[in-house]
Amino acid sequence: MQKxxxxxxxxxxxxxxxxxCSGQNWISAIGSLKKDIISPVDGEKIASxxxxxxxxxxxxxxxxxxxxxYWKNIPAPKxxxxxxxxxxxxxxxxxxxxTLVSYExxxxxxxxxxxxxxxxxxxxFAVGLSRQLYGLTMHSERPNHRMYEQWHPLGIVxxxxxxxFPVAVWAWNSMIAAVCGNxxxxxxxxxxxxxxxxxxxxxxxxxxxxxxxxxxxxxxxxDSKVGEMMxxxxxxxxISATGSTRMGKAIGKIVANRFGKSLLELGGNNAxxxxxxxxxxxALRAILFGAVGTAGQRCTTTRRLIVQESVYDELMKxxxxxxxxxxxxxxxxxxxxxxxLIDKDAVSAFENAIEQVKKEGGKVIFGGKVLKGSGxxxxxxxxxxxxxxxxxxxxxxxxxxxxxLYVMKYNTIDEAIAMQNDVKQGxxxxxxxxxxxxxxxxLSAGGSDCGIANINIGTSGAEIxxxxxxxxxxxxxxxxxxxxxKAYMRRQTNTINYSNTLPLAQxxxxxx
Numbered sequence: 001m002q003k004x005x006x007x008x009x010x011x012x013x014x015x016x017x018x019x020x021c022s023g024q025n026w027i028s029a030i031g032s033l034k035k036d037i038i039s040p041v042d043g044e045k046i047a048s049x050x051x052x053x054x055x056x057x058x059x060x061x062x063x064x065x066x067x068x069x070y071w072k073n074i075p076a077p078k079x080x081x082x083x084x085x086x087x088x089x090x091x092x093x094x095x096x097x098x099t100l101v102s103y104e105x106x107x108x109x110x111x112x113x114x115x116x117x118x119x120x121x122x123x124x125f126a127v128g129l130s131r132q133l134y135g136l137t138m139h140s141e142r143p144n145h146r147m148y149e150q151w152h153p154l155g156i157v158x159x160x161x162x163x164x165f166p167v168a169v170w171a172w173n174s175m176i177a178a179v180c181g182n183x184x185x186x187x188x189x190x191x192x193x194x195x196x197x198x199x200x201x202x203x204x205x206x207x208x209x210x211x212x213x214x215x216x217x218x219x220x221x222x223d224s225k226v227g228e229m230m231x232x233x234x235x236x237x238x239i240s241a242t243g244s245t246r247m248g249k250a251i252g253k254i255v256a257n258r259f260g261k262s263l264l265e266l267g268g269n270n271a272x273x274x275x276x277x278x279x280x281x282x283a284l285r286a287i288l289f290g291a292v293g294t295a296g297q298r299c300t301t302t303r304r305l306i307v308q309e310s311v312y313d314e315l316m317k318x319x320x321x322x323x324x325x326x327x328x329x330x331x332x333x334x335x336x337x338x339x340x341l342i343d344k345d346a347v348s349a350f351e352n353a354i355e356q357v358k359k360e361g362g363k364v365i366f367g368g369k370v371l372k373g374s375g376x377x378x379x380x381x382x383x384x385x386x387x388x389x390x391x392x393x394x395x396x397x398x399x400x401x402x403x404x405l406y407v408m409k410y411n412t413i414d415e416a417i418a419m420q421n422d423v424k425q426g427x428x429x430x431x432x433x434x435x436x437x438x439x440x441x442x443l444s445a446g447g448s449d450c451g452i453a454n455i456n457i458g459t460s461g462a463e464i465x466x467x468x469x470x471x472x473x474x475x476x477x478x479x480x481x482x483x484x485x486k487a488y489m490r491r492q493t494n495t496i497n498y499s500n501t502l503p504l505a506q507x508x509x510x511x512x
Contacts, residue, residue, distance in 0.1 A: 003332070004103050007096045008047065012201035013194050019052040021200040021219040022063045024207050027056055037194055040106040040340040041330055043378035049193050052222040057229055060218045064156050064183050065235055067215030072153040072181040080130025080179045082216075085206045087123030090116060093202055097167065099332065101195050105166055106340040106380065107294045108331045119171035121464045122480065129485055130179040144499035151489040153181030154237035154261070158230040160251075162242045163342055164297045164401075166192035167199050169265075172464070172479045173240045173488075174217060180488040182238075185218045187230060191342055193221040227251075234258055238488065241265070242299075245399075245425070245473045252475075263487050264475030265468070267399040268427030270450075270459040271304040271420040273442075275413065275433035276311050279456070283432040284318050286458030287405070290430075292326065292338050292384045293460055296403030297346070299474075300428040300452070300460040303399065304391065306416050309409040316365075316407070323366050323386060329375050340380035341402060350382050350402035353395055362389040362396075362406070391419045399425060413438050421449045427470030428452040428459040451478070 016034070018026040029050035037046045071079070090097070094116045102112030138147040157177040161169045166188060174184045188196035200219050207216065220226050231239055231254045240263040241251050248266040255262040272290060274283045290302030307315055331339030341347050347370055354368045368385035375381075384403035389396050396406050410416040420429055429450040431442040439455045441447055451470035452462065462468050467482035469475065478484045504510060 004046070004099065007099050010096050011093070011100060011198035013047050013100075013197060015047055017047060017049040017194070017197055017221075019050050019221040020056040020060050021197070022060055022214045023067075023200075023212070023217050024204050024214060027059055029053065029056055035190060037104065038343075038378075039103050040342055040378050040380040041103055041332065043380075046104060047194055049197070049221050052220045052226055054229065057220055057226060060185060060215075060220055061233070061235060063215035064185055064218050065215075067183045067213055068153075068155045070213055071183050071216055072155070074181070076130045076133055076179055076181065079181065080127045082206060082210060082212065083123050083130070083175050083178055084127045085210070086175075086203055087120050087127070089202050089206060090120050090123065094120070097195070097198055097202070100198055101166055102331050102339070104192050104194050105163060106331055106342055107164075107297075108336065108339055109334055111294060112331075115165060115168045118168040118464060122168075122171050122175050125464055125481060126175040126179045129176065133180065133485065133489070140495065141505060142497070142503045144497065146496045146498070147494065149491055149493045151180075151486065152492055154488060154490055155182060156236045157182045157184045157488060158233070158236040158239045159184055159186045160227050160230065160239065160241040160243065161186070161188050163189035163191040164294060164299070165242075166195040169242050169479070170196065170199065172468075176480075176485050177488045178216065180485055182488055183216050183218070185220060185230065185236065187220050187222065187226045190221070190223050196221065231255060232258065234260070237261060238263060240477070240479070245475075248475050261487070263477035263479065265299065265470075265477050265479060266473060266475040267425050268299040268301070268470065268474060269303050269397070269399045269423040269425040270300055270428040270430075271306055272302045272430045272459055273410070273416045273420060273432065274305070274307045274311065274315060275431065275435060275438055276308040277435040277438065278311070278432035279434065280311060280315050280318060282456060283315065284322060286430065286432070287319060288322050290458035290460040291405040292403045295338055295341050295382070296384065297342065297401050298460050300462065301403075302430075302459045303404065303406065304396065304420070305405055305407040306410050306419050307407065308416070309411055312409050319386065320366055323384060326384065328371065328381055328383065338384060338403065340378055341382060342380070344379060346402060347380055347382060349400055350404065353398075353400040353402065353404055354385060354387070356395040357387055357389055357393060357406070360389070360393040360395060362387045362393060368404075391422060397423055413441065417442065417447055424473040425470065426450045426472035427474040428454070428462075430454040430457060430459045432456055
């Protein structure tokens with residue numbers, strides 16, 4: 001904790017933090033409910049925050065509503081200029097913010113830095129996007145008419161993010177939303193609110209220096225009640241939510257009932273297939289990071305390993321050797337590969353999953369223990385597990401947010417793809433093979449049913465340039481790159497008649 005204290009001061013984290021930010025200023029919470037944030041790294045208290053009440057929520061929403069009227073009329077390139085400046089502030093503070101992310105959430109220091117780099121990358125992407133936002137022109141069937149479509153801001157975008165990426169997912173949404181002309185209100189995970197507070201503190205100077213009104217970027221720290229207020233609030237045109245499938249189903253139903261829009265990034269149960277035509281050493285590296293990176297707490301974590309039976313024994317020998325060399329410990333030490341789970345509830349879920357798979361017939365061939373003793377005082381460190389299992393096991397069909405890798409064999413590529421697709425989630429997938437027939441088949445309509453399908457790279461570690469998201473119970477949303485910006489705007493079709501007559505479409509005659 002002593003090492004992190006100067007960073008907390010630099011990022012404006014106080015012992016007790018206000019729960020609501022309206023962009024440049026903090027609004028003190030009037031509630032009495034306080035939450036201590038305990039680092040999973042060492043079990044020490046970092047700071048506290050006071051939960052927002054409906055009163056503070058309404059204050060922020062009023063400012064956001066007023067700001068939306070102003071922001072949508074600012075030219076998109078000028079909106080992009082604000083995002084560009086914030087990207088530069090993030091560059092200057094990458095090490096400090098990345099360290100806080102690592103300490104508050106528990107991911108390795110390199111992953112903490114990588115998450116802030118994602119924020120920087122999305123700022124760069126959004127700046128370029130601010131000079132695009134293209135519409136289309138169409139030929140009209142009526143003479144002397146012109147048709148085209150254009151895109152307008154939605155208004156207010158609500159962002160509900162998860163603990164595993166406490167800052168990057170907000171940036172994915174808020175920076176794109178901002179250049180599209182929207183204002184945003186952010187509810188971060190109550191497990192990682194301090195990183196969110198730091199993001200807003202870093203943003204304040206950019207907004208103040210450019211004399212930007214209150215309410216363009218806002219933050220409300222709280223529990224599920226804040227999320228419920230946002231979800232049912234008709235003033236919020238789009239809810240972008242990251243979390244469990246259970247949460248997403250509830251949010252999607254409520255938002256749809258009020259005819260709002262939702263962008264859902266939910267669970268993943270990702271498989272990596274290793275063919276007999278694969279480079280096993282390359283596959284090994286991808287499996288290792290995909291399965292144990294962020295201690296298995298990524299939505300894109302490799303949870304199922306499907307291996308062609310002829311190379312199964314050879315690959316498992318390599319994999320077991322690699323797992324034995326993993327260094328588990330304080331993520332601020334760059335020599336460690338695996339940090340802690342987020343909290344003791346996550347540890348319990350890890351233990352329960354292992355017990356369940358044993359009951360169903362699975363065999364633990366490595367790990368699966370909770371680590372105790374010096375360096376593990378938080379009781380949140382576990383030894384990543386490798387378990388031989390069947391794809392049909394109930395627990396294998398379920399996403400456990402922990403470093404558990406279920407391994408299984410296949411014979412034909414059709415069998416492997418069928419196993420991969422035979423889960424309710426559809427986020428990320430990967431095939432390692434140097435056989436072009438297999439790789440092209442995997443990417444065809446009859447192959448992977450996931451939103452992300454990779455060849456000779458792992459399931460985890462997406463770039464911001466591509467649209468991110470999945471199918472089935474993963475929610476169907478798309479964030480970040482490509483044309484994902486369209487989710488944050490409304491489409492308008494325009495027809496201009498520059499003739500002196502009024503012909504109707506489809507040749508209809510209506511003469512009076």
